[in-house]
Amino acid sequence: MCEANAYIIEESSEERLIMEAVDQVIPEEEGIRLVSIFGDQKFIRGYIHSLSLVDHKVYIRES
C-alpha cells in the first residue's frame, strides 16, 4: 500500500503530523480534504505544498 503521512509545515518550518495512512487529497472550496485508507476524513484550510512519496510524506501549508 502506498499511502502517506500528512504533515503541516509550521511557520517555524517544523513538521506536525496530522494524519497517517492518507490515500486521497481532494480540493474543496476553502481547503483540502484528507481521506485515509481507513476512511477517516479531515478538512484542512490549506493546500498541498510538496510531496516526498518514497518517504511517504505529503506536506501541507495552512492558508
Add this chain to the structure above:
Amino acid sequence: MCEANAYIIEESSEERLIMEAVDQVIPEEEGIRLVSIFGDQKFIRGYIHSLSLVDHKVYIRES
C-alpha cells in the same frame, strides 16, 4: 517503492500522463518541479490539484 505517476488534468477533464515514478514534487516560484526516482526532472507551470496515492496518482493543474 511508493512513487506515483503524475497527470495533468486537461480542461476537458481528461488526464494526460506527464511523468512516471515521481518521488518528489517541489514548489518553485512559478510552478512545481517533479523529480522521479531516476532523477529525471520536469518543471510545470501549475500546482498539485489532488492525490490518489493508493492508485499511485498525482493530479496537476496548469496555471
